[in-house]
Amino acid sequence: MNIPLPTIGSEFYSAVFPILVLCLASIISLLQGVSKGFRSPAALLFTLLVGLIAALVYQTGGYFLGGAYISDMLSIYGKSLMISASIVLVLFVYFSTLREKFFRGEVVTLFLMVLSGFLMLISSTDLISVFVGLELSSIGLYSLVGYINPNQRSQEGALKYFILGSISAAFLLYGMGLLYFTTGTLGIDQIFGQISQIYNGPNWLYFLSGLIMFGIGLTFKMALAPFHMWTPDAYEGAPTALTAFMATAAKTAIILLIFRVISFTPALTLETWQPFFSVLAIATIVIGNIFALVQTSIKRILAYSSIAHSGYLAIGLAAAATTSNTAFPYDAILFYLIAYTIMSIAVFGVLIWLEEDAGINLNLMDIHGLAKKHPFAALSIAVCMLSFAGIPPTVGFMSKFFLFKAALDAHLYSLVIVGILGSAVSLYYYLRIVVNMYMRDPTGQRETSPGGGSKITAFVVGILVVLIIALGTVLPGPLLNKMADYSKPLMINKG
Amino acid sequence: MVPFNYIIVLSAFMFFCGVFGVLFRRNIIAILMSVELMLNSVNLLFIGASKVVGNLDGQIMVFFIITVAACEAAVGLAMVIAIFRKFGSIDTDKLRVLRG
Numbered sequence: 089m090n091i092p093l094p095t096i097g098s099e100f101y102s103a104v105f106p107i108l109v110l111c112l113a114s115i116i117s118l119l120q121g122v123s124k125g126f127r128s129p130a131a132l133l134f135t136l137l138v139g140l141i142a143a144l145v146y147q148t149g150g151y152f153l154g155g156a157y158i159s160d161m162l163s164i165y166g167k168s169l170m171i172s173a174s175i176v177l178v179l180f181v182y183f184s185t186l187r188e189k190f191f192r193g194e195v196v197t198l199f200l201m202v203l204s205g206f207l208m209l210i211s212s213t214d215l216i217s218v219f220v221g222l223e224l225s226s227i228g229l230y231s232l233v234g235y236i237n238p239n240q241r242s243q244e245g246a247l248k249y250f251i252l253g254s255i256s257a258a259f260l261l262y263g264m265g266l267l268y269f270t271t272g273t274l275g276i277d278q279i280f281g282q283i284s285q286i287y288n289g290p291n292w293l294y295f296l297s298g299l300i301m302f303g304i305g306l307t308f309k310m311a312l313a314p315f316h317m318w319t320p321d322a323y324e325g326a327p328t329a330l331t332a333f334m335a336t337a338a339k340t341a342i343i344l345l346i347f348r349v350i351s352f353t354p355a356l357t358l359e360t361w362q363p364f365f366s367v368l369a370i371a372t373i374v375i376g377n378i379f380a381l382v383q384t385s386i387k388r389i390l391a392y393s394s395i396a397h398s399g400y401l402a403i404g405l406a407a408a409a410t411t412s413n414t415a416f417p418y419d420a421i422l423f424y425l426i427a428y429t430i431m432s433i434a435v436f437g438v439l440i441w442l443e444e445d446a447g448i449n450l451n452l453m454d455i456h457g458l459a460k461k462h463p464f465a466a467l468s469i470a471v472c473m474l475s476f477a478g479i480p481p482t483v484g485f486m487s488k489f490f491l492f493k494a495a496l497d498a499h500l501y502s503l504v505i506v507g508i509l510g511s512a513v514s515l516y517y518y519l520r521i522v523v524n525m526y527m528r529d530p531t532g533q534r535e536t537s538p539g540g541g542s543k544i545t546a547f548v549v550g551i552l553v554v555l556i557i558a559l560g561t562v563l564p565g566p567l568l569n570k571m572a573d574y575s576k577p578l579m580i581n582k583g
Numbered sequence: 584m585v586p587f588n589y590i591i592v593l594s595a596f597m598f599f600c601g602v603f604g605v606l607f608r609r610n611i612i613a614i615l616m617s618v619e620l621m622l623n624s625v626n627l628l629f630i631g632a633s634k635v636v637g638n639l640d641g642q643i644m645v646f647f648i649i650t651v652a653a654c655e656a657a658v659g660l661a662m663v664i665a666i667f668r669k670f671g672s673i674d675t676d677k678l679r680v681l682r683g
Contacts, residue, residue, distance in 0.1 A: 216644055223651045227658055234662060240669050244678045247662050251614055254655055255605055258621035261648060262598055265625050265641075269591075269632035274640045294591075 100150030103159040106143035106167055107204045113139025114200035121193010129191030133182050136196055137175065143207075144171040155275070156214030165422060165574040166210040166344045170337045173429050174203055176437070176548060181329045183545050184440050189236050190329070198235075202228035202333075206341040213348065215264045215274040222260070222309065225341070226253050229334060233326040241449070245325020252308070252318040260305025266298025280352040283360070303364060310342040312402060313371035316395045320379075323391035328443060331387060332436035335394045336429040343401060343421060350409055351578040361409035362500075365402050369503055372399030373510035380517045385451045386439065389517055390432075393476055396514060397428055403503045404491045410498035417498070418575035420490035423568050427475075427487035427559065434552035435472040438465050441545045452520065457530030464546065466525040468553050473518040475556050478511045483559035490568065590631030597624035611666065611673040615659045622652045 101108070117135045120126040147164050151157065181190045189195070205224030212218045230253060234246025264274075270291040271279045286295050308315040323331045350361060376396030383389045401421060408417035442458075442465060443450060459466035475484030488511065495504045559567060597620055604617025626645045633641030667673050 216647055219644075219651070220647060223654070227651075227654050230662070231658055234665060238665065238669075240680045243662070243665055243669055244680050247611070247666055247678065250659060250662055251605065251611075251618070254618040254659070255602070255621070257651075257655075258598070258601065258618060258625065261622065261625040262594075262628065264644070265594075265628035265632060268629065268641055268644070269587075269635065272636035272638065274644065 100148070100152060100159075102146075102148045103150030103152045104157060105146055105148070106171070107207050109142045109146075110139055110200050110204040110207070114197040114204070117196040117200065118193050121197070127193060129182065129187050132191045132193065132196050133178070136178055136200070139200065140171050140175050140178070140203075144168060144175070153214075153217065156217045157208070157211050158213050159211055160577040161574045162344060162347065162577050163207075163211040165571075166340055167207050169340055169426060169429060170203065170206055173336050173433055174199075174333065176433055176552075177329050177333055179548060180437050180440050180545055183542050184329075184443075186237065186327055186329065186440075190327070195232065195236055198228045198232050201225075202232065203337070206337050209341045210344040212345070213276050213352075215268070215276065215279075218276070218345065219261065219264065221341075223257060225338070226257065226309070229330075229338075232330055233322055236327045236330065242325040242327070245321045245323075249318045249322035249325075252315075256305050256308035256315065259301045259308075263298045263301030263303070263305060266294050267302060270295040270298065276349060277352045280349060281354065284354055300364075306342055306346060307368060310339060310346075310401075311372075311395050311398050312368045313375045313395070313399065314368075316372065316375065316398075319395055320383075320388050320391040323394070324385060324387050324449065328387065328436055328440045331391075332432055335390075335436075336432050339394075339398060339401070340425050340429070343405075343425060346405060347408070347418065347421075347578055350405070359410060362406050365406035365409060366500065366503055369399050369402035369406055370506050372396065372402060373506055377510045377513045380514065383517070384453075385449055386455070386521065387449060389521070390435065393514065393517070394432070396510060397476075399510070400424070400488065400491060400507055403495050403500070403507050406500055406503060407491075407494040407498040410500065411494075414497070415572060415575045415579050416490075417494040418578055419568055419571040420487075420494040422571040422574055423564075424487040424491055426567070427483040427556075430552055430555055430559070431472050431475050431484060434549055434556065435469060435476075437545060437549045437552070438468050438472075441465065441542050441549070452524050455521065455525050456528040458525040461530060464550075468549050469525060470522045471553050471556055473521050475560070477515045477518040479515075481557060481561045483556050483564070486560050486564040490564075587631055587635045590627065594624040594628040594631070597621075597627065609675050611659075611663050611675060614675070615656065615663070618659075619652060619656065622648060622655075 113135050117132055120132055120135060147159070147167060149159050149164075181187065202225045205221050205228065208217060208221030208224060212221055230246055230250040233249055234243045267279050268274055270286060271282050273279060286292055304315060311319040323334065326334065353361065373396055376392050376399055380389050380392035380396065383392060401424060404417050404421040404424065408421065411417060439450065471482065475482035478484045478488040488507070492504050492507055495507070601617045601621030601624065604620065605614050608614050608617060626648055629641040629645050629648070633639060663673055666678070670677050
């Protein structure tokens with residue numbers, strides 16, 4: 089699949105079709121919420137799935153809003169990944185105890201708005217659409233974290249997320265203001281195309297501080313190290329399905345946005361990005377892995393592991409910012425995002441399934457002896473944990489391998505060493521979960537056996553586990569080659 | 584005309600007042616007000632920059648920022664009410680359920 093792009097200046101409503109159809113579905117579900125006959129979870133699931141599948145199936149290339157919105161292969165990659173992840177998560181929620189709480193008109197509306205915000209974000213080439221996409225997704229997420237399942241825990245998480253998120257948005261905006269002042273434009277391509285003229289000029293200090301503040305705003309949303317404080321609280325407070333969505337979709341969207349920024353930077357000045365990402369990568373890997381060691385709540389462990397994985401992705405970004413003439417770092421990151429999405433959704437799917445009977449927020453005690461009570465759930469978690477840690481033959485190993493190879497090609501040896509040491513440390517907390525499931529006797533305070541009605545969840549988790557193994561053994565080559573199609577627009581911008 | 588340096592200094596001053604407000608105030612309403620102050624300092628920066636640069640893109644951005652700030656305030660105040668109902672206080676020191 090390769091989409092020819094029309095020239096800038098022609099407008100194509102078909103290019104924004106996925107966002108339009110999601111907005112339409114969100115309005116319909118809001119109306120359903122106040123109607124008499126169509127407010128059942130099944131009816132809302134129908135609207136949701138029709139919207140998501142239509143947005144997934146019909147995607148074309150093109151420009152919109154005078155070039156501020158672009159639909160190229162890269163954004164099609166992001167849209168497909170995020171929408172597929174959403175479809176799977178929605179199914180998980182529908183077959184769990186959260187069904188009545190999630191399938192309410194306003195919650196479905198907010199969820200679709202968040203998703204369309206992410207889609208907007210990865211397609212935007214203008215600071216206004218970046219800002220609108222980012223806020224559309226963030227404001228929806230703040231509300232969803234505290235609203236779906238209101239209790240002290242989730243509302244505290246939502247408030248912390250909200251306050252830190254608004255500060256980061258303000259930083260992002262101030263950075264945008266400074267970038268606009270120094271370059272006189274809001275187009276990302278024009279701003280970053282001008283770096284070489286501004287470099288060391290009279291306005292360089294303003295530009296640099298603008299760039300740093302813009303970067304702080306983005307790295308906050310991606311949960312990179314000094315700005316990761318909100319992640320564990322928001323992840324623990326949020327309902328598990330939403331945690332999975334935040335961990336995967338938010339990461340994908342921000343990474344693809346950073347790709348766009350990097351791809352518009354001319355090759356000569358590209359290396360200005362490299363120290364920025366290197367420092368963040370090291371800090372994130374160290375902090376994420378070390379704090380994960382002392383956690384007892386499983387969701388908190390996964391939150392810190394998600395921070396550490398952002399750090400590994402930052403290694404790839406540093407590599408992409410160093411070697412300008414090869415697409416391999418981009419391909420490796422795109423591969424990593426797919427792998428991370430599959431692993432996260434599988435493990436959170438099992439958690440949704442287990443929490444059905446156990447109330448909320450499992451900790452390490454609750455999964456003692458899970459292998460005896462429910463071998464399939466334990467096996468799925470174990471495969472995901474090994475994959476997170478990067479043990480062959482799983483997709484987690486292959487994705488880390490490609491990422492570190494990209495960094496080695498870029499001569500970033502120190503980053504690779506930190507990355508490998510970080511993976512070694514992470515083995516401790518990932519294997520701790522496996523040991524608790526397989527080698528301890530059930531303590532039996534809380535019941536963690538999956539209840540009825542969740543055959544479909546088990547089936548989907550099974551498919552994902554097979555994918556984790558298959559992508560780690562026989563399929564990584566074809567998938568990586570496929571990624572080259574998606575990273576092509578980035579290289580065209582370079583030329 | 585006011586020199587642009589004055590505008591940038593004023594907006595940076597407002598912005599950091601907002602940052603310090605967020606960091607050191609314990610009342611959630613005061614924190615929300617500080618966030619609004621930060622967003623308004625950005626508006627000032629954009630309008631000043633628009634004058635210097637000589638196009639209207641920055642002023643269009645300001646309209647978007649005002650709209651989004653209103654949305655944030657709405658969500659934030661709703662959250663304050665929800666927090667007050669659950670915790671009986673809007674002091675951030677009282678929010679200590681999530682730890683670790």
